[in-house]
Every structure is written in structure tokens, then in C-alpha cells.
Amino acid sequence: MTRAASSPAATGVVAAVEGHEHGSTDEACLHLDPATRLDASRRLKSVRGHVEGVLRMLDDPGVYCVDVLKQVSAVQGALRKVSDGVLRAHIRDHVATAALRGDSEHIVEELMEALKYKT
Template sequence: MPTHEKRTVQPNKQELLNRLKRIEGQVRGVQNMIDDDKYCVDILHQISAIQSAMKKVSISLMEDHTHHCVANAIEKGDKEETIEELMDVMKRMM
């Protein structure tokens, strides 16, 4: 699969970075929990929270992408390629 060099300015860049930094801290917390032999269910709850937080980041990026990148590409006449790319991303997310 070819590597895409498309770039965009993330309208919510700082918000996304802040969320990802919190998630990074949560992951380190899970590492510590495992290292400290914490109860499995407690670790699984933290992992579930991390997964939920990552889904929120993905949804936020998908919304921004759809409202900006996809809309602009369709306006420029790249409708089919853009819709194919969007559907591919959605399939991967599911």
C-alpha cells in the first residue's frame, strides 16, 4: 500500500496532543500496575479506559478529517478517490 504524503493543519491539535499525553500517562500507569502485581480486574479497567480514550481521539480526528479534508477534496472534484479513502479508514476503525 502506498505511503501518503498528504498533510493538513489539525484544527484541534493541542486538544489532541493533550488527550494523547493523558493516555500516555495511563499506559505508564498500567505498566506500573503490572510491575506491582496489581489485581487483574483493576488493570483491565484501566485498559478499557485507555481504549475508550483512544476511540475518542479517533472520532475527533475522523470528524475533523470529514469536515475539512473530505469536504475540500469533494469540492475540488476528487469525490470517488476521497470517498474510497474515507471508507477504507472507517473499515479499519471498525
């Protein structure tokens, strides 16, 4: 992931990993695993298509408000699934490894940092 991310979602992801050096050999500094990255990417591409569909709905002057609300809710649910998957991976790969090392302060820090971004 580059710092040149321009979308609000990508910017939030970049902000969430600030302070971590990519390519670091520090065991405490793990990065999002490939399977979770792939799943999140696939889901976000689907969300992008869904949002584009909602935008097309809004081009219709006769669009029914409740239909728009339903679609926005579906987009929010899909984004929540992305967030849940990344949080699960973070707990599994970062928090659990801190627990194995007996680093209780790091456990608290990792959880608090992750939960700041939980929707």
C-alpha cells in the same frame, strides 16, 4: 511530524499520511488542522500517563485482574476519542472539500483510507 517516530501509535500516524507532501500547495492535500493536532497531542499525553499508571499497577504482585482490565479499557476509550477526533477532522477538511469540488471518486478514496485505521 517526522518519519523518525518510534512509538507504534506515531508509526501508525506516519503510515496514515504517507503519500502526502508536506508544504504542498495542492488543495486536495490538506493536513491536520492545528486545533485537532493540539487536542490529539493533549489526549495522547494523558493516555501516556495513564499507561504508565497501569504499568505501575502491574508491579504490584497482588494487583486484581479486574482492576487492570478496567484501566486498559479506559486507555482504549481515550485512544478511541483521539481516533474519532482525527477522523472527524479528516472528513470535515478532506472529504467535504472533495465534495465541494464535485470529486466523488476522491471522496470515496479519502473515506476508505481513513476507515482502514478506524478502531
